Amino acid sequence: DTGVSQDPRHKITKRGQNVTFRCDPISEHNRLYWYRQTLGQGPEFLTYFQNEAQLEKSRLLSDRFSAERPKGSFSTLEIQRTEQGDSAMYLCASSSRQVVGNEKLFFGSGTQLSVL
Amino acid sequence: DQQVKQNSPSLSVQEGRISILNCDYTNSMFDYFLWYKKYPAEGPTFLISISSIKDKNEDGRFTVFLNKSAKHLSLHIVPSQPGDSAVYFCAASRSGGSNYKLTFGKGTLLTVNP
Numbered sequence: 556d557t558g559v560s561q562d563p564r565h566k567i568t569k570r571g572q573n574v575t576f577r578c579d580p581i582s583e584h585n586r587l588y589w590y591r592q593t594l595g596q597g598p599e600f601l602t603y604f605q606n607e608a609q610l611e612k613s614r615l616l617s618d619r620f621s622a623e624r625p626k627g628s629f630s631t632l633e634i635q636r637t638e639q640g641d642s643a644m645y646l647c648a649s650s651s652r653q654v655v656g657n658e659k660l661f662f663g664s665g666t667q668l669s670v671l
Numbered sequence: 672d673q674q675v676k677q678n679s680p681s682l683s684v685q686e687g688r689i690s691i692l693n694c695d696y697t698n699s700m701f702d703y704f705l706w707y708k709k710y711p712a713e714g715p716t717f718l719i720s721i722s723s724i725k726d727k728n729e730d731g732r733f734t735v736f737l738n739k740s741a742k743h744l745s746l747h748i749v750p751s752q753p754g755d756s757a758v759y760f761c762a763a764s765r766s767g768g769s770n771y772k773l774t775f776g777k778g779t780l781l782t783v784n785p
Contacts, residue, residue: 559714588772597675597760597775598715611772646714650771658764658771659705662714 559663580649677776694761701763
C-alpha cells in the first residue's frame, strides 16, 4: 500500500494560466474524490468518481474546472484561466467499500496552488 | 450553511492531561462520523470513526462519543502527547446511495504543551 500520491506538491502560476494536477489513488480503490481546502476552512468536496465515471460535481466546481479519470485509475484536475481565488490546497482521496455505510477516505498530501 | 461545526478554533492542553474536541452537526441524515488529523503541508489522516448505531468507539488513547439527540460528537485524547499537536477535523457522511463524500468542519488546532 503506497498511499494516495499527488503531483506536483506545489504549483505557482500567473493569473489566466491553465494548470493540471494529477492524483494516483491507492491501487484497487474504485472511488476517487477531489477536495479543496483554503486557509481556516475544512476540506470542501469538489467531485467524485466511481471507477471512470464522474458521478457528482459540487457547485463549487465552475466550468473552468474539469476532472477526468480515464480507465478508472489515476485522475487529473485541470483549472483553466486561473484566478487568484483558486489559490488553495487541492486534495485527492480514494476509498473502497468495506462495510455498507462505513467508508473512510484516504487522502494524499495535496497540491498547494498559488495564483499570482 | 455549515452542516458540520467545530466552534473552537483552538485548544491548548498540558501533556498527560485529557484533550476534548467537540463537533456539532445539523443534518439529521448523517449517520457516519469520522475524525481526521492534519499536520501542516500534509493531507488529513484518518483517526477514528463511529457509526450512528453506536454511542462510543475507542481506539487506544482516542475515544469518540456520539450523542444523536443533541447532534453532537466529541473526541477524547487521553493522555495527550506533544505529538498530538495538529489540526483535528470532524467529518460526517450519509450511508446509502453511491456517494460517500465527507462534509468537514473547519477544524480545531490542538496544541499539547510539554
